[in-house]
Amino acid sequence: MPDIVTEIIHKYNYWLYIILMMIGLYAMIAKNNLIKKLIGMNIFQTAIILFFISIGYKEDATIPIIVGGHGPEMSHQAIEAAQYMNPLPHVLMLTAIVVSVATLGVALALVIMVYQRYQTLEEDEIRMRVTQ
Amino acid sequence: MKLAGLIIVMICGGLLLTATQDFPAWGDPSSPASTHLSPHFITEALHETGAPNLVTAVLADYRGYDTMFETVVVFGAGLACILLLRTYTQRTRGREYRHIPTGIVIHIQDPNKAPKGQREFQLIDNMWVPHDLIIKTVCRILIPFIQIFGLYVVCHGDFSPGGGFQGGVIFGASLILLALSFDLRTFLEQMSEKALGLLCALGVVIYSGIGCMCILLGGNFLDYSQLAAVLPVDPGHVRALGMLGVEIGVGFSVMSVMAILYVNIASAGRHNQGL
Numbered sequence: 001m002p003d004i005v006t007e008i009i010h011k012y013n014y015w016l017y018i019i020l021m022m023i024g025l026y027a028m029i030a031k032n033n034l035i036k037k038l039i040g041m042n043i044f045q046t047a048i049i050l051f052f053i054s055i056g057y058k059e060d061a062t063i064p065i066i067v068g069g070h071g072p073e074m075s076h077q078a079i080e081a082a083q084y085m086n087p088l089p090h091v092l093m094l095t096a097i098v099v100s101v102a103t104l105g106v107a108l109a110l111v112i113m114v115y116q117r118y119q120t121l122e123e124d125e126i127r128m129r130v131t132q
Numbered sequence: 133m134k135l136a137g138l139i140i141v142m143i144c145g146g147l148l149l150t151a152t153q154d155f156p157a158w159g160d161p162s163s164p165a166s167t168h169l170s171p172h173f174i175t176e177a178l179h180e181t182g183a184p185n186l187v188t189a190v191l192a193d194y195r196g197y198d199t200m201f202e203t204v205v206v207f208g209a210g211l212a213c214i215l216l217l218r219t220y221t222q223r224t225r226g227r228e229y230r231h232i233p234t235g236i237v238i239h240i241q242d243p244n245k246a247p248k249g250q251r252e253f254q255l256i257d258n259m260w261v262p263h264d265l266i267i268k269t270v271c272r273i274l275i276p277f278i279q280i281f282g283l284y285v286v287c288h289g290d291f292s293p294g295g296g297f298q299g300g301v302i303f304g305a306s307l308i309l310l311a312l313s314f315d316l317r318t319f320l321e322q323m324s325e326k327a328l329g330l331l332c333a334l335g336v337v338i339y340s341g342i343g344c345m346c347i348l349l350g351g352n353f354l355d356y357s358q359l360a361a362v363l364p365v366d367p368g369h370v371r372a373l374g375m376l377g378v379e380i381g382v383g384f385s386v387m388s389v390m391a392i393l394y395v396n397i398a399s400a401g402r403h404n405q406g407l
Binding site for chain 1: 161173174178199208
């Protein structure tokens with residue numbers, strides 16, 4: 001049993017993002033209201049973002065901006081890869097955040113259209129009115 | 133449905149949790165993600181691109197294509213929002229306006245006409261709220277500073293945390309604050325729907341235009357080092373300047389799409405009243 005506990009403590013970032021992701025997935029599957037489904041989708045996306053950012057982290061490293069990288073006192077000392085965090089996950093997640101904003105905007109527009117047509121956002125009521 | 137969902141979620145979560153055993157530990161410097169490509173970015177990006185902010189260097193230079201189509205995605209989202217929601221049906225009955233200093237309410241038959249001296253009159257919608265001096269004054273003071281900060285974040289994206297997306301969002305947030313604290317009509321007087329659409333497209337045009345300019349100067353698409361022929365700076369700096377131009381394009385697009393999304397979603401496409 002202590003094995004599992006140390007495992008969780010060493011990899012708590014993965015546990016956190018998986019729990020968050022499953023909350024989002026459950027909301028997308030089980031919730032009846034379309035807005036709640038959208039919130040679930042956003043929680044899911046946030047979990048993925050958290051996962052990638054945690055991959056980029058390194059012990060004893062600073063943010064990926066070169067110290068003394070510009071200006072008159074520009075230093076010419078060698079840059080070691082262990083000094084700076086991995087910039088690639090940050091870049092990927094920057095674009096992912098933008099995509100999540102774009103999808104959320106279009107999704108909200110669609111939800112407004114659905115509401116204007118059926119006067120409700122509950123999924124079972126919408127299904128009832130579609131079959132009528 | 134709820135039970136089935138719970139079972140699916142449990143199975144998925146269990147599978148993912150068992151998979152974490154193979155994952156590297158938290159903050160491990162020798163994890164696979166930090167050993168293949170990223171050491172090259174960290175050690176060489178400053179010499180190759182001239183931008184100390186590695187995130188911007190990777191975003192706008194190494195992954196320039198990706199970011200260009202990212203901007204197109206943002207543009208597409210704004211376009212989709214307009215196409216889905218925007219309606220041009222006019223209301224037929226007139227509008228009520230309140231004269232703020234005296235409190236007299238007047239009724240105007242023609243829905244397209246507004247009384248003279250716009251600032252003294254306030255439209256009464258069904259979401260009408262009283263004229264609030266404190267909120268309006270505070271926002272009027274704050275908005276210019278927010279916008280200057282947004283411009284700083286865009287322009288300083290090569291050297292410090294920031295860039296086109298972040299600065300564009302800050303600038304867009306200041307526009308949304310204007311629309312929230314005053315009303316949607318005041319906002320659309322400052323920045324018309326047409327201007328927002330044009331700025332949104334202009335951002336994409338700037339980005340792809342810089343890429344095409346690199347082709348015309350004899351290099352590859354988005355190969356900023358070719359811009360040295362037209363920009364009077366030292367060759368080590370030219371790529372950073374190309375990135376700055378690209379980031380400005382991204383900032384335009386993101387800023388106007390934020391505003392377009394807000395305006396259309398808040399008024400359900402009618403553009404007559406916001407939140």
